[in-house]
Amino acid sequence: MRVLHLGLLLLLSPQPALAGCLIALDIGHYRKSPGETSARGIPELEFNAALAHEASRQLHQAAIPSLVINTEGDMAELAARPRQAAQKGASLLLSIHHDSVQDQYKTTWVWQGLERAHSEVFSGFGLFVSARNPALSESILVAEAMADHLLGQGLRPSLHHALPDAGENRILLDRNRGLYRFDELAVLRQASMPAVLIEAGIIVNKDDEPLIASEPFRAAPPSTRVAA
């Protein structure tokens, strides 16, 4: 696992074709309910915010308009995210998350004097689309391009959401790309534009966490951005 960057939309089509696009980057979760907890005790919200802001910087450098949703981390209502994306005229919604695993795969360790849960059973990214989104086929195209780019960076998908475990059983649309269908995801199904949710990495994996939190993971150097 080396480099992740979300300037990935450059890969979808020649840059001029993206001139009229506006990409909404949604920071998953909010302060009072900050999502999963990393192996070192850091809330998912912090990872989501850092990656969304880095993706926004990358897109800005590439002259692709974007906006960040939930910048203050106070957006409690899920429907408000796609609603704001629509109000701003976004042509694509990317909801940015970081992943965990079911409790039966976790064990504990002591980090900085505190006992924390961790699991190294699974590693990698996941991408989700909803068949209840009105632009499912475009959502899949975006997700496929994102996956192909991540694969090209040496990253690998995690397929644990498709396991027959309580809380999982998601439909795998494409196992090579870690692409799942999850119709009920509110941010995706309530979006009027194509929408993809990315689980960028598994932060409860204590080996992966430092990589996921690293600058190179969040941003590829510009010289490599259009090369893939």
Ligand SMILES: [Zn+2]
């Ligand atoms: Zn999340």
